[in-house]
Amino acid sequence: MSEGKLAGKVALVTGSSSGIGQGIAIRLAKDGADIVVNYSGNPKGADTTKQQIESLGRKAISVKADLSKVSDCQSLVQSGIEAFGKLDILINNAGVEKGSEFVDVTETDYDFVLNVNLKGVFFTTQAFVKNLLAKNMPGRIINISSVHEDMVFPHFASYCAAKGGVRMLMRDLAVELGPKNITVNNIAPGAIITPINQSLLDDKPKLNALLQNIPLGRMGTVDDVSALAAFLASDEAAYVTGSTYFVDGGLIRNYHEQ
Numbered sequence: 064m065s066e067g068k069l070a071g072k073v074a075l076v077t078g079s080s081s082g083i084g085q086g087i088a089i090r091l092a093k094d095g096a097d098i099v100v101n102y103s104g105n106p107k108g109a110d111t112t113k114q115q116i117e118s119l120g121r122k123a124i125s126v127k128a129d130l131s132k133v134s135d136c137q138s139l140v141q142s143g144i145e146a147f148g149k150l151d152i153l154i155n156n157a158g159v160e161k162g163s164e165f166v167d168v169t170e171t172d173y174d175f176v177l178n179v180n181l182k183g184v185f186f187t188t189q190a191f192v193k194n195l196l197a198k199n200m201p202g203r204i205i206n207i208s209s210v211h212e213d214m215v216f217p218h219f220a221s222y223c224a225a226k227g228g229v230r231m232l233m234r235d236l237a238v239e240l241g242p243k244n245i246t247v248n249n250i251a252p253g254a255i256i257t258p259i260n261q262s263l264l265d266d267k268p269k270l271n272a273l274l275q276n277i278p279l280g281r282m283g284t285v286d287d288v289s290a291l292a293a294f295l296a297s298d299e300a301a302y303v304t305g306s307t308y309f310v311d312g313g314l315i316r317n318y319h320e321q
């Protein structure tokens with residue numbers, strides 16, 4: 064048995080081939096958990112995550128699953144249970160965004176964003192919870208939503224619709240699943256340095272305008288987010304459910320559209 068506050072736990076981290084999901088997977092492993100790594104299009108990134116987890120002395124498997132498909136959500140959970148015998152923690156992190164004028168959003172673009180960011184969260188969580196209930200096990204569900212579960216993001220209407228949906232899904236499930244000792248919380252990152260923000264990072268005037276709006280005066284790091292995920296996944300957060308925790312340097316209190 065490993066040491067650490069997550070010793071003996073198994074966590075599934077969706078979209079852990081990159082960015083925030085990769086950081087959370089490695090952080091949970093540092094705290095003692097074994098990890099189901101998931102990717103969709105980036106097997107190399109998933110291998111890097113898996114290797115880093117194994118170098119910490121923890122176990123990991125890497126599973127390809129396109130979470131816009133319900134059958135893949137279900138088979139991902141099943142693969143984790145077959146490999147480790149159980150799953151204690153689900154981190155719903157996989158996400159995509161697509162910007163455009165509202166009037167130009169196509170059905171294909173809408174489905175791309177909603178299917179990963181909302182439908183995928185819904186059905187991965189359903190498969191995870193079914194297994195917990197069948198075994199009468201407690202569990203932890205942590206959704207990586209966004210400040211945009213609450214804050215406007217013009218030209219990203221589909222993203223806001225999906226993340227707002229994840230906010231209400233979390234609130235609803237916290238009540239429905241609380242009596243089963245399953246906690247449900249959201250982490251809402253602000254502007255974090257990851258590949259999803261590459262075009263922003265490359266656009267200095269836009270980046271500087273954003274930094275003006277962040278009271279702490281910097282973009283966040285993956286470690287800023289994963290520290291909170293490790294806490295919410297641990298026994299120390301046993302009485303925490305039904306809320307969103309912002310990791311945004313104060314952005315949500317101080318946003319002005321330029």
Ligand code: NAP
Pocket residue numbers: 077078079080081082083084101102103104105106108128129130131156157158159179207208209210251252253254255256257258259260
């Ligand atoms: P990222 O580096 O682009 O990573 C996105 C992850 O999602 C990748 O591992 C990707 O896997 C996975 N993914 C995408 N489509 C998928 C699909 N159909 N099935 C399974 N996995 C899929 O972005 P990130 O910044 O770390 O974002 C992670 C989460 O944080 C997202 O939910 C995002 O909305 C949220 N967030 C990020 C920020 C930020 O500033 N970075 C702020 C607020 C919220 P593959 O590459 O293998 O396909």
